[in-house]
Amino acid sequence: MKEKIERFARGEFEYDLPALKLSLEEIVINVEAGKQYEGSFTIGNSANRVMKGLLYSSSRLLTFNQTAFAGKEINIIYRFDATYLKPSDIIQGKVVIISDCGEITVPFTAHVEASAISTSIGKIKNLSEFANLARMDWTEAKKVFRSEDFEKIILKNEEKYHVIYRNLLKSISTSQALEEFLIAVNKKSRINLYIDKTHLEYDVYGEDILDKLILSKDHWGYAEIRVSTDAPFILLEQKFLWSDRFIGNNHNITFSVMADRLKPGINYGHIWIKTVYQTITVEVYCKNHNESLNHGSELKNRKKLVYDFTRNYLDFRLERINKTRYIQKIKDLIPDLDTDKEGTIIKLIRTHAAILSDDRQTAALLLEELGKEEAYIRRKSGFEYCAYLYLVALYKKDEDTVRNATEIISRYYFRDNFNWRILWFLLFTDRRYERNKYYKITDIKEQYEAGCRSPILYYEALCAYNEEPYLLRELTDFEIQVINYGIKNNSLNKELAFQFTYLAGRLKYFNPIVYRGLTRLYDMYETEEILSAICSLLIKGYKRERKYFEWFKRGVNANLRITQLYEYFMYSVDEDCMDPLPESLLIYFAYNNRLNDKKKAYLFANIIINKHENEYIYQIYYKEIEEFVKEQLEDQNISPHLAVIYMEFISKPELLDYYVKYLPGVMFTQELHCDNPNIISAVVVHKELDEALTIHLTEGKALIQLYTGDAHIFLIDTFGNRYVVSIDYSLRPLLNPENFMDIAADYENHTGLLLYLLDHYRANRIVNEEAIKIRKQALSIPGLKEKYYIDCLLTIIDYYYENYDEEHLETYLMKLDLSKVKESGRLKYLEYMVIRGYYDKALEALMYFGTEGISVQRLLKLCSGWITNSGLDEKEDLLLYLCYYIYSQNKYDESILNYLVKYYIGSVYDMLDLWHTAKGFGIDTRILEERLLAQILFTEADIDDKYEVFLEYYKDVTNHLLVKAFLTYCAYKYLVHDQPICGDIIPIIRRELNYEENNITLLAWLKYNSENTMLSENDIVFISYHIDRFERQGTVFPFFKKYCDTIKLPERITDRYYVEYRTDPKKQVFIHYRMKNKAGGEYHTERMPNVFLGIHIKEFILFYNESLEYYITEELTDQVNETDIRQLSFTNNLDLNEDTKYNRINKMLKALDKREDEILLDMMEEYIIYEYIINECYEPLP
Template sequence: MKEKIEQLARGEFEYELPFLRISVEEISFSVEAGKQYEASFHISNSMNRIMKGIVLSSDRLLTLGISAFRDKECIVTYKFDASFLKPSDIVSGNITILSDCGEAVLPFEVHVKAPVINTSIGKIKNFFEFANLARMDWTEAKKVFRSEEFERIILKNEEKYHVIYKNLLKSISTSQALEEFLIAVNKKSRINLGINKTYLEYEIRDEDLIDKLIITKNHWGYAEIRVSTDAPFITLEQKFLWADRFIGNNHQVSFVVNAQKLSPGINYGRIYIRTVYQTITVDLICKKHRDSNPETAAIRQTMKRRYDYTKSYLDFRIGRISLNRYIQDTKALLAGVNNPEEQTMNKLVEIHLAILSENKRTAAKLLDELSKEEVPLRKRSIFEYCAYLYLLALYKRDEETIQYVTDTIGRYYLSGSYDWRILWFLLFTDKRYERNRSYKLADIREQFDAGCRSPILYYEAICVYNEEPYLLRELNEFEIHVMNYGIKTNCLNMDLIMQYTYLVSRLKSFNSIVFKGLAILYKNYEKEEILSAICSLLIKGFKKDSKYFHWYSLGVNAQLRITELYEYYMYCVDESRMDPLPQPLLIYFIYNSSLNDSKRAYLYANIIKNKKDNDQIYQLYYKTIEVFTLSQLKAGNISRNLAILYKEFMNKPIHNKLFSEYLPEVMFTHELICDNPNMVSVAVVHKEMEQEETTALCDGKASIQIYTQDASIFMIDSFGNRYAVSIDYTLIPLFKSEEFHGIFMDYDGHTKLLLYLFDHYRINRVISRDSIELRKHILQIQGLKESYYIDCLLTLIEYYYENYDVNMLEQYLLKLDLSKVKDSHRIKFLEYMVIRGYYDKALEALRCFGVEGISIHRLLKLCSGWITYARLDKKKEPFIYLCYYVYSQGKYDETILSYLVKYYNDSTADMLALWQSALDFDIDTRILEERLLIQILFTESDHKENISLFLNYYNKVTNHLIVRAFLTYYAYKYLVKDEKIGDELFPIMRRELNYEENDICLLAWLKYNSNNTDLAENDLNFISYNIDRLDRQGIVLPFFKDYKHIIKLPRRITERYYVEYKTNPKKQVFLHYRMLNNNENGEYITERMANTFLGIHVKEFVLFYNEELQYYITEEQEDEVNTSESFVIRNKADDMLDNSKYNRINKMLIALESEDMTELLDMMEDYIETEYIIRECFVPLS
């Protein structure tokens, strides 16, 4: 602007000021509440020249990307901030453009609309519409769910779901989080699966089998489905399914049964279909038909027959079947043998049956037949040969035969044929085994160590042990397997059982086979020794699972004297049961207390629960329980049993102080029980706190803290997904609120108790001294959510305002950030700030959310008070907006006006109105006038107040450059543009000309006074001097002739006629003229008119009497030519008053025209004489 003012002061003007071109006539748009809107418009000018200017916004919500520009074309970006506006709000204002091409005001109007999210199904803004989107396009719904707009728009009026939304977003799977959210807001139900079959049975031969299952779902939505199998012969086509990809509500799961991986016979397998909510099991039975190869079938038949024979034999030996039944079953087995290779073995079995049945004739016959084949038999099969020898000895029973058989069989056995069957023959022929049965056990053990697991040998060992139990001296693997067989077959005698029980009690570690065997023995005999061995074995194995409680309970009830028996009873006991514990156990733990704290808590809780029935035990334990309870309380431990202990002592006056200090940390504990095996932890989110509390589930249980209403509980699965409502759980409070309400507790330092009480006061709207003191402590809690911090702060402020506690009110007002306060409360608390004079905070808040709805009187106090008390003397844009808003509402005072006078800038019209208001208050307006004058000159804008503004400023002028520029500019308009200006300016121009030269003002003043005949002497001298000076400079304007009646002018001015044309000095001006004499028209003569002064083109002519000059003018610029109308100039008779040479000639022409020859001759004579005298008597000045 300064550059433009200097140009005007120097008399540099643009004849034609280009006009601004703005790409839009007005700005009108809609914006969503809570969002920002950005756009732009273009500024250019009609002459496409470089322009300079500034842009201003009348509203704080619409900010401009630039404040100044200098270019041929300018793009102005603007941003509208609707962050704190509400739907249906309308904001209007102006963008003012001040440039050296003029001033323009661009109006804008903004309509605030309800926020929506644009989707493929249209605009959505609530849960119902969002649920429709999820149903139609799950993928797009996920993107919306994760976007910032979801919480801002969909959840805007649903505060209770904000916590659920934010915490579900922590899930690993966005789809699962979305599914759970829709369930939580009651827009869909949980997906449950069904299946068409849960049992499948197939008969498989050599080819693979392909089949499918059809899974159905009951609702739309998302579910991750895992398909698995426990059978290697089942191959699944898909291991993962997603419910949103079902066709309709069905999906096929194909699988293949691999024939090559099936074993002959019946194969079992399962297919599991799992979601986080359910597991569906499909049982498969695949019957693989055996190979039809005759050889293989024969082998299988032989193996089955041998198994059946062995079983039948052992049943006979053990006594389960009679001899006749054994013979009968065996003959039936032999009848089905057709294989020639088994004929020898069949004969051997027949001989054995004949001997057992004492059919000596048949036995002798068959032995005789085999004796004839003895040599081939020996070569063919050593086992069959040894069997023959054994039967021979069994038949004859003489010493010689027995010795021969024993030696022969022993030789074969020791020569490398360590066949357990051959050993079995020896066991019945070798006298050595009868003399020392330990040899028999040793050889059987040798076979066991070699890998033999024949039940026949097990039975032979059992027989030895039954006869001589003392031979069972230790329990190694062999002995354990033998005794286990004996227990299963129930063939142990009592002495052996007792010996076994004794050895078990000496074992150093747990053995599952031994335990199962003892359990069978105890079931059969219920011997205390067996029970003692069982309990000892379990204790050595550190078995503390509840499934072993039965044995410990039996042991305790039997009052067994086993180290740690009572402790292990306690480890395994079901703590949910509170029936009285055994009396011996209670007496034991009076003096022996090696239990861990958890079990001690159960023990003591059980005693307390049953104290009415066993007061004596209660009294004996009382002091111990008390000490334990207080130590656990101090340690901050809590469980269901500890809660019982705390309740027992917390109402005793002697412990009031201790419970007041420590109970608040544990009394809000709840036990959560969840049976879903997929859940691994639980997160508790209190709406008042930023941080969540996560606890791992142990056996489906967790202890969590819940101390305010509506706390949110999220179950977390092993993949990290969260569930708000769809997973079932049970929540059991360890304390009921009425149980601790009568206890005085100091909440200082106890966050949980503070928030519990705060929640109670807030819900019940309790405002008292106690609740106010509590809120002061709430403000100090680390991690408190901002919304609750503000809520607490507002309550304190309102309380102290209503109770006139100025100091406390100020303390909390200073902490309040008004931008965080809800719209419905914000105005009231802002007014509190204004009342208390906290202007900085109030202004900062107003800058964010505006002044709508606030009392204009409060705003007036804010503005006026801040300026006064803060001695504000600097430019602050937000404050300027606020002050002008107050002023625009017609409520203002001298203080606000003075501030605006100093700093307000906007359109010239608005600033002129402000200037007028300031004048009414008699305020010093020079600084505003100076800004206004500069703005008016810069933009060359025309307002009716311009002259009066200048006149007021001129009275107390501070910047003479502005005065010179203004006068020069208006002089130019008057002189060149022939515009009417205020008469008051011309005396000022005359005054300023006394101090400095200014030809524009001078010429304007001369033009203005050219018809003034009432001028002072000094003005006449001034006029005469300057016209003469201008004449010498070649500046002669037609109105100079008007002064001929009051001052003496040079005849070359007075005797001339002037053609004047005003236009842009950049144009070339041509005069086309011709003389009109005696009605004769000559040709037009063309001459270029000189630019005499700032676009005033003047051409002078000498016209004698009765001469006429006809002319027209053309102006040219580049390729453009403009032609004026035709004009005529005539010689005027009243111009011949003086006796100049020029006039004397004109008079002669008049006499000539009137044919007054005498007069003509006299004038001619006089003219000649005068010219002669002048020529002879005067010499021209050099």
């Protein structure tokens, strides 16, 4: 702007001001409430030249990416902010474009619509419509769910769901988060699955079987389904399913039964179908009929036959069956043997059966037959040969036969790698084993150590121990297995049982087999020795599980003297059981209590609960429990048992300080219990706090802190997904905070207690001094969410306002950010701020949420107060906007007008209107006049009132450059464009010319006064001087001739006729003329010189009765414009009395025209004489 004014002051002008060109005539905006709208338009000009300018908006809601611009064509991006507007609001205003190509106003209208999200099913704006989208297109719903607009638009009026939404978004699976959210907001139900079959049976004949299960669901939505099996012969087609893949409500789970993976016979397996909510089990039963597996079946049958023979033998030896039944069973099993492969074995078994049944005749025949085959048997199998010798010895029983058999069997035993079956023959033939059982046990133990686990040998060893219990001297693996075998089969005699008990008590480590054996022995004998061994063994094994408690309980009740018995009683006790503890245990721990804190808590809680049954014990423990309470409170520990203890001592004056200081840390604890095995942790979210707390579950339980009644609990599964309503859980408060309301707890240092009290006072709408104290303290809670901070602050402010406490009111009012207050309450607190004079705070708030909905009267009070308080020296854009808005509503005062006068910039017409108003108030408008005049010059606005403004400004002028530019501009328009000029500035031009030369204003002054007959002598001298100066410079204007009656003009001016043509100085101008009285003459063409700023002048000398016709062409590049033909003629109104050569010639021509011959001759004679004298007497100047 300054640059253009300087150019005007220098007399540099643009002949034609280019017209502004805009890409639109009006800005129409459709914007969603709470959002911003961005659009653009272009500014250009008709000359396509570089231009400069400024942009102003009448509304603070419409802003630009740039308020100043420069260029040939500028793209302006505008942004309309509807963040704080409501649906159906209509905002109207205008955009003022101020440029060096002129000024233009563009109206705008913004229609505020309800916020919505565009989707494939149309625009959605609430939860019901969103749920419909999820039902129609789950994938698109997920994108919307994750978008920033979801919370702003869909949950705009659902404040209670914001916490749920934000925390569910932290799930690993967006689909699961969306599913849970829809369930939480009651827009759908949880999906339940059903299967068509839960038991499957197949007969497999060597080929794979393909089958399917039909899985059904009962609702739409999302479920992640995992399919698994424990059977290697089941091949699943899919291991993961998603509910959106269902056709309708069904889905086929296809699987194959793989024949080559089946074991012979019956095969069992399961198929599990799991979601986080359900586990469906399908049992699979397969019978393999594959003939290629016959060999395996034979092997299996063979093993079974061996087992049956062994079982039959042991049943006989253990006296479970008698000899007759034993022999009959042998006979029943013999047919199952293969006669081809096992002929000798069959004969040996029959022989053995005959001997046992005292059928000596049959036995003799069989032995005779075997004797014939002795050589063959000896070569074939050492085992079978030894068996033959054993049977011979058993049959004959004489010493020689037995000794011979023993010797041969011994050789085979040592030669045949100590075959345990051969050893068994020796056990019954070698008399050494009868004489000394130690050898028998030693050889059997060697077999065990070599890997033999035959129950037949276990039994033989057991028999030896039963006969001589003292031989059981240690408990290695062998002895334990033998004794265990005996116990399981009820074959231990009492002496051996007690020997085993003695040795078990001396073990240094826990052995589960020994433990089981002892428990069975105790069931049989119930002696303190066995009970002591059991308890000692458990203690050595650090067995503290609940399943061992019964043994420790029995030990305590039996008053066993075992180290740490009482401790292990406490470690293993069911802590939910509060039956009175044994008195001996209580007395023990009264003097020797080394339990951990958890067990101490149980012990003390049990004592307290049962104190009425044993007051003596309660008194013994009282001091210890009291100290324990102090320690636990200091450490902020809590459990169900500690809760009992804390409640017991709550009323004790000596502990009051501890409760006041430490109780808030534990009083809000609740026990969470969730039976769902997929849940591993929980997140506790208090809507008042930014931070959430994650707690891991142990055996489905966790202790959590809940300070408010509406805190949210989010359960987290093994995959990191969150659940808020679809998975059941239970809560059990350990303490009831209401029981401690009478305790003046230290809430200043405890966030939880503050939240609890705050929630209590808010829920019950209690506003008293104590409630205000709590709210004031709550303001300093770390991580307190903004909404609750503002809620506390507003309650405090209202309280102090209503109770006329100005000091505190000011303190907390200064903390308030009005932009954070709900729209419904803003006006009240804005009024508080204005009343208290906090104009900066109020103005800062309006910068965010705007003035929409606020009465003009309130704004007037605010702005006027701010200006009065801060003065006019500080410019605030928002304040300036508000002041003009108030002014535009015809509600203003002097302070607002003063502020506008000093700072307002708008359209020329708006500024002019403000100027008129301010003048009416008698306000000094000089600074506004200067801005207004500068803008008029910059935009070249053609308004009549500009002279009035200038004349007022000139009275106390400060910017002489602006004055010069304005006068020069007006003079230029008057000279070149014939725009009327105000006569009141002509004297000012004259005055300014006394200080500085300015040909433009000078010529304008000369032109204006060329018809003035009331000129002063000074003016006449001034005119004469300057016209003469211009004439000498060769610059002559036609209006100079109008001064012929005022001053003596040079003959060059008076003798000439002038053709004047005004156009753009950039153009070339040519005049085409010919004398009119020369019919058919050709036009002469001459270039018309640019005499001054586009004023082209051509002078002609015309004599009496002469006339010429002409037309003018102007050229610019390839463009040529031509005027109509015009005429220039000699005029008779010239003063011919003046004695000039030109007049003498014209007089002669006039006499000739009138045929006055005598007069003509006289004038001709006189003309010749004058010319002669001049030529003779004068010479031209060198």
